[in-house]
Amino acid sequence: MRYWVFSHPINPALKAIVGHHERRKFKGRVDRYAIAWLMLANLLPSLTQADVYRLSVSEKSINLIGETQQAVLADAALPAPTLHWREGEDVTLEVTNLLKESTSIHWHGIILPYQMDGVPGISFDGIEPGQTFTYRFKVKQSGTYWYHGHSGMQEQQGLFGALIIAPQQEQQTVDRDYVVMLSDWPRADPQRTMARLKKQSDYYNFQQRTVGDFFADIQRLGFWETIADRLAWGEMRMEPTDLADVTGANYRFLINGKTAEAKPHYLFKPGETVRLRFINASAMTHFDVRLPGLKMTVIAADGQPVEPVDVEEFRIAVAETYDVLVQPQTEQAYSIFAEAMDRSGYVSATLTPRADLHAELPALRPMTLLTLADMGGEHAGHSAHQAPDEPAVTAEVDHSHAERALAPDSTMVEHSGHQHATADAPPNPHAGHVMPVADASDTAKPLSYSQLIAVQPNHALMGPPDREIKLRLTGNMQRYIWSFDDTKFADAEPIRVKFGERIRFTYINETMMNHPIHIHGLWQYLDNGNGMYNPKKHVINVKPGQTVSVDVPADAEGEWAFHCHLLYHMDTGMFRKLIVEKAKHEHQ
Amino acid sequence: MSISKAWFSTMTRKYSMVVIPAKAGIQCDDWACFCTGTMTSKVSLDRHINVWFCLLLALYCSAATAHDSSMIFNHFKADRLEYEGNQDLHLFKWDVQNWTGTDENKLWLKSEGDYSADQNIFGRADLQVLYSRNIDTFWDFQIGARRAIEPERTFDAVIGFQGLAPYFIEVDSAMFINEKGNVLGRLTLGYEMLLTQRLILQPRVEVNVAAEDIKNRGVKAGITEFEAGFRLRYEIEREFAPYVGMDYVEEESLREHQHSLRGVVGVRVWY
Numbered sequence: 001m002r003y004w005v006f007s008h009p010i011n012p013a014l015k016a017i018v019g020h021h022e023r024r025k026f027k028g029r030v031d032r033y034a035i036a037w038l039m040l041a042n043l044l045p046s047l048t049q050a051d052v053y054r055l056s057v058s059e060k061s062i063n064l065i066g067e068t069q070q071a072v073l074a075d076a077a078l079p080a081p082t083l084h085w086r087e088g089e090d091v092t093l094e095v096t097n098l099l100k101e102s103t104s105i106h107w108h109g110i111i112l113p114y115q116m117d118g119v120p121g122i123s124f125d126g127i128e129p130g131q132t133f134t135y136r137f138k139v140k141q142s143g144t145y146w147y148h149g150h151s152g153m154q155e156q157q158g159l160f161g162a163l164i165i166a167p168q169q170e171q172q173t174v175d176r177d178y179v180v181m182l183s184d185w186p187r188a189d190p191q192r193t194m195a196r197l198k199k200q201s202d203y204y205n206f207q208q209r210t211v212g213d214f215f216a217d218i219q220r221l222g223f224w225e226t227i228a229d230r231l232a233w234g235e236m237r238m239e240p241t242d243l244a245d246v247t248g249a250n251y252r253f254l255i256n257g258k259t260a261e262a263k264p265h266y267l268f269k270p271g272e273t274v275r276l277r278f279i280n281a282s283a284m285t286h287f288d289v290r291l292p293g294l295k296m297t298v299i300a301a302d303g304q305p306v307e308p309v310d311v312e313e314f315r316i317a318v319a320e321t322y323d324v325l326v327q328p329q330t331e332q333a334y335s336i337f338a339e340a341m342d343r344s345g346y347v348s349a350t351l352t353p354r355a356d357l358h359a360e361l362p363a364l365r366p367m368t369l370l371t372l373a374d375m376g377g378e379h380a381g382h383s384a385h386q387a388p389d390e391p392a393v394t395a396e397v398d399h400s401h402a403e404r405a406l407a408p409d410s411t412m413v414e415h416s417g418h419q420h421a422t423a424d425a426p427p428n429p430h431a432g433h434v435m436p437v438a439d440a441s442d443t444a445k446p447l448s449y450s451q452l453i454a455v456q457p458n459h460a461l462m463g464p465p466d467r468e469i470k471l472r473l474t475g476n477m478q479r480y481i482w483s484f485d486d487t488k489f490a491d492a493e494p495i496r497v498k499f500g501e502r503i504r505f506t507y508i509n510e511t512m513m514n515h516p517i518h519i520h521g522l523w524q525y526l527d528n529g530n531g532m533y534n535p536k537k538h539v540i541n542v543k544p545g546q547t548v549s550v551d552v553p554a555d556a557e558g559e560w561a562f563h564c565h566l567l568y569h570m571d572t573g574m575f576r577k578l579i580v581e582k583a584k585h586e587h588q
Numbered sequence: 589m590s591i592s593k594a595w596f597s598t599m600t601r602k603y604s605m606v607v608i609p610a611k612a613g614i615q616c617d618d619w620a621c622f623c624t625g626t627m628t629s630k631v632s633l634d635r636h637i638n639v640w641f642c643l644l645l646a647l648y649c650s651a652a653t654a655h656d657s658s659m660i661f662n663h664f665k666a667d668r669l670e671y672e673g674n675q676d677l678h679l680f681k682w683d684v685q686n687w688t689g690t691d692e693n694k695l696w697l698k699s700e701g702d703y704s705a706d707q708n709i710f711g712r713a714d715l716q717v718l719y720s721r722n723i724d725t726f727w728d729f730q731i732g733a734r735r736a737i738e739p740e741r742t743f744d745a746v747i748g749f750q751g752l753a754p755y756f757i758e759v760d761s762a763m764f765i766n767e768k769g770n771v772l773g774r775l776t777l778g779y780e781m782l783l784t785q786r787l788i789l790q791p792r793v794e795v796n797v798a799a800e801d802i803k804n805r806g807v808k809a810g811i812t813e814f815e816a817g818f819r820l821r822y823e824i825e826r827e828f829a830p831y832v833g834m835d836y837v838e839e840e841s842l843r844e845h846q847h848s849l850r851g852v853v854g855v856r857v858w859y
Binding site: 203206207209231481571 | 658659661663665691722725726752754755756781782783784785786789826858
């Protein structure tokens with residue numbers, strides 16, 4: 001028994017004629033019919049009405065790595081079917097649990113009543129085996145989002161899919177519209193991975209510094225500099241190679257559920273404008289995304305339109321989404337190349353004019369080590385290579401940590417080119433950068449957060465916030481415990497704010513890991529120095545040792561999850577309940 | 589592998605509150621003499637130790653249940669399972685640990701010993717049962733009891749610290765206090781050097797000390813045993829690594845002084 005996903009809410013008759021097959025076959029992209037429907041819907045907005053979408057969550061055996069594994073899937077698909085909603089639509093989603101354990105679906109980045117948010121223990125009780133939960137809410141936004149399980153490790157086991165919401169008024173006309181959903185598929189059972197990390201946190205790191213590297217560094221940097229570097233890291237009991245807790249040693253990386261070997265491809269005709277909707281549905285992996293030979297224009301971040309910015313590369317943190325336009329002009333195949341941030345693996349797809357034409361893969365670049373400057377603060381004295389002080393967080397949130405770079409006189413912090421993933425890898429293009437400049441016309445650099453400028457201003461962002469909350473992002477890599485303010489979720493009180501307040505959260509990352517911070521149900525306006533044009537995001541990636549501020553208008557009552565979106569960080573304690581309390585009549 | 593929290597707390601509570609006292613036959617006077625710290629000939633040492641164990645488990649259970657949402661893991665690690673020898677000496681040695689618990693509270697078992705195949709005797713064999721409390725980012729405080737089976741049956745109270753010192757030095761330290769008030773100490777330091785990502789050289793130093801002479805056991809005050817060596821292991825899997833190595837051992841007692849160089853072959857396993 002399977003449920004079809006009725007993916008567009010125009011007219012049941014239309015669906016009956018053309019709907020299902022096309023959608024099943026081309027899941028992951030908007031097919032031509034959908035575009036036709038969109039145009040129709042634009043003409044006849046009054047036809048937009050409530051529709052029912054059904055999903056069933058079940059276990060299924062799949063073989064992605066040469067052995068059979070159990071996946072937890074929605075509608076038996078990896079990724080789950082792409083859902084196409086329409087701004088203003090009243091959606092009804094019936095999610096049936098065919099598992100033997102409780103499940104849930106969370107609509108990531110969607111503004112909705114908190115009871116519909118799908119976090120067991122916070123928004124609702126979860127969906128018990130055999131039960132169906134009905135989500136009902138009005139869609140108040142448009143853009144690229146995703147949905148995923150929020151129970152146990154189900155998200156890591158394949159329970160995720162794309163959400164595409166068509167706007168009332170389409171601003172961007174494109175010839176083709178594709179979803180590029182990145183994910184990390186584990187070899188080991190996720191519970192086992194968690195146990196391994198608790199027992200030996202560097203279990204999956206096979207890029208650690210060796211005795212050979214020590215001598216190579218002595219040759220390159222000199223004896224005392226190398227000793228000083230080792231002592232500084234040793235004193236902190238941290239590793240500069242610790243970019244990812246779970247690496248390619250455990251993961252195969254996927255695009256729309258396919259490995260690079262399966263050669264996923266997207267078709268285009270020269271001269272067409274193609275929108276690629278990148279979604280990072282990974283549990284633990286940040287990707288650096290490139291399309292060698294093509295200029296990418298980022299037009300939306302986390303579903304929200306931004307001023308178009310041309311980039312050659314961007315880093316997509318876990319749970320972020322980016323909409324990118326490309327306009328390939330020649331009859332040539334292009335590689336969509338996504339390297340894991342720690343370079344322990346990659347996934348690629350081909351953007352091609354013909355299905356049989358595949359692009360050559362670019363070489364995997366070497367890993368860029370963390371630097372002492374990344375760790376900042378008290379240890380900066382060891383390096384004196386801290387980034388120059390720049391206003392606000394503009395300098396603090398540059399988006400690829402490679403740019404935390406190195407003054408020319410840099411010595412011990414210059415490690416790029418030192419862990420060779422491929423012997424003939426090209427020199428790291430980041431080495432030698434100083435700081436990114438918020439200049440959209442400069443295409444030589446990866447996208448930086450400071451380049452994200454909202455299209456629509458939000459005047460409510462002006463003036464001081466009603467409340468400031470400083471939140472330290474803390475953790476203990478050795479014991480694999482992650483937390484906010486040194487307190488795990490199990491031991492923490494909820495964060496309480498009042499409805500209508502504007503809260504300024506300042507995240508101070510005291511760890512050596514990136515932490516993509518996600519707040520459910522409320523937007524985070526990233527303070528990247530653009531004032532009322534600060535972009536709003538559902539995930540803010542805070543890099544090692546950095547401080548980032550966001551403005552959060554508490555405009556939705558209820559109890560919300562607030563957490564690091566790295567699954568194993570969330571599960572070990574980097575999680576809070578955020579309560580937006582009902583406005584009371586106060587007599588003052 | 590995480591164990592069901594509910595199962596764990598039920599079992600441990602049951603065991604500590606019902607089974608152990610019953611089996612140990614703990615009586616009121618045991619508690620009384622334990623609390624006052626007196627040791628009379630009337631009260632057997634066994635009972636004294638039983639009280640210790642009981643108290644430990646109770647402490648552990650109460651602490652563990654205080655953090656109900658924490659995950660419980662079990663970690664077994666045989667750091668050394670090895671043959672050690674030279675021309676004169678052929679020993680099988682073990683050094684295994686097992687902990688069960690949350691981030692903060694763990695029940696920690698440690699056992700060390702050696703067996704001489706030539707003589708068919710155990711040179712040394714002991715078991716420590718410890719409550720381990722995470723007191724700082726990198727450190728655990730451990731308190732409990734040690735039961736030595738060889739060379740003599742003894743009981744000691746144990747207090748120690750285990751953790752990771754700056755510069756990645758693994759530290760396991762313990763102070764043993766026996767029923768007569770004799771104080772013994774043990775300090776183990778280890779370090780790991782990666783020759784490659786899987787070939788790992790581990791220098792290791794262990795020092796055993798005694799605060800004063802213990803005549804009937806032949807223990808001489810000062811350093812009673814010093815062991816320095818290295819092990820070179822190859823991690824076929826993280827959990828399974830055969831190794832070779834060398835140890836220099838110096839032993840000092842009231843009866844003799846000896847030192848020797850030994851080669852080792854063994855395997856390091858954990859899960």
